[in-house]
Amino acid sequence: MLANKKILICVTGGIAVYKAVALVSKLSQAGADVKVVMTKSAMEFVTPLTFQAMSRNDVYFDTFDEKDSRVIAHIDLADWADLVIVAPATANVIGKVANGISDDMVTTVLLATTAEVWFAPAMNVNMYEKRSVIRNIDTLAKDGYRFIEPSEGFLACGYVGKGRLEEPEKIVKLVQENFVPKNLPLTGKKVVITAGPTRERIDPVRYVSNFSSGKMGYAMAEAATKLGAKTILVSGPVSLNPPSGVQVIHVESAAEMFEAVSRNYDDAEIVIKAAAVADYRPAEIHPQKIKKSDSDSVINLERTTDILKTLGERKQQQILVGFAAETENVIENGMGKLERKNLDFIIINDVTDPDGGFGNDTNVVTLLSKNGTNKLYPAMPKNDLATLLLEAIIEEVKVGNSHDR
Ligand SMILES: Cc1cc2nc3c(=O)[nH]c(=O)nc-3n(C[C@H](O)[C@H](O)[C@H](O)COP(=O)(O)O)c2cc1C
Structure with a gap:
């Protein structure tokens, strides 16, 4: 269902980075072409190699590492994407994007893209309820960014509350729904x-x-x-x-x-x-294997x-x-x-x-x-x-x- 869809996953430095690995894997399995950009903090949790293997694409993390002299990498990536998902989205990246900051590869691509951008926040419940974070989320929502709300439950930090990254299966489902053309002859049938x-x-x-x-x-x-x-x-x-x-x-x-x-x-x-x-079906199903005998048999x-x-x-x-x-x-x-x-x-x-x-x-x-x-x-x-x-x-x-x- 996601064939030919180009999805850029921006991975930032939260404990839920491991779930982003599953997300990239599932999107690729669903046929999407997936590329990954990581922050330096994200690389403390999982190496780019893991995402490279899952996406079968290069992983980007350094704004000044220009591998292809014909293009500028962050603009090229920003233009390439049909959809950008920041998962997990840290409080830090939410704050930076809400204020137009672009001081690394992730935030620079996010500023440069004209594609739709979704944030899937994940953080400690007290961080998620902090007024500054709420304010930044409101600002981004008003600017047209979409949020995939975190779910409630046990958090890695030991707290219980809202802050768990939404499950990768759910995010993939949202992506699939997003790309279903709306006015096909059998839509809704x-x-x-x-x-x-x-x-x-x-x-x-x-x-x-x-x-x-x-x-x-x-x-x-x-x-x-x-x-x-x-x-x-x-x-x-x-x-x-x-x-x-x-x-x-x-x-x-x-x-x-x-x-x-x-x-x-x-x-x-x-x-x-x-x-x-x-x-036709056999009138009787024998509960035990029928034994071979020398005579013919009728079913x-x-x-x-x-x-x-x-x-x-x-x-x-x-x-x-x-x-x-x-x-x-x-x-x-x-x-x-x-x-x-x-x-x-x-x-x-x-x-x-x-x-x-x-x-x-x-x-x-x-x-x-x-x-x-x-x-x-x-x-x-x-x-x-x-x-x-x-x-x-x-x-x-x-x-x-x-x-x-
Ligand atoms: C073990 C550990 C887990 C962390 N988990 C989160 C998290 O889930 N959410 C978050 O917003 N920050 C988390 N942080 C803090 C961020 O890594 C930190 O704010 C960092 O500057 C974020 O950088 P980035 O937004 O550029 O990736 C965690 C830090 C550590 C050491």
């Missing part, structure tokens, strides 16, 4: 997506499943999130990393998937069932709940999208399934096409709507396809809205 196969247990070591890789569902989840959705991905067992910003619910069986989707169905705006749910199978059909029956405001794998009469068979299951859209994989289907990174699909529109999408990467499909669905629903919905 809850989208539930299922992906992958299900596993139906035979005994503790064996199961019935299928070859679904989950790639198409994961691509849909990533695309929905990029279009602004609050995405919930209900995933069967797959070996894929969840896209960032997506809430993943891991399930194993069709029954667990049904339960997880049902729990998230009522307030969902769009529900996309891309999972390959087992149609009785029973039907699992038809999740898509059940969701179709319970449908209210939800836009319900199903997937189908067909080998012949793609349009007729797809339309039949769409009607039987009360879907709004169905995405049909022609699994006979060598560029489509399970495990491939590309797919070839036809999108059918209940209004009778149909569009064939030629072979393309599943990620690109997912975005095009979602955009087409949003567009058609929007048109429907203005007419007869």
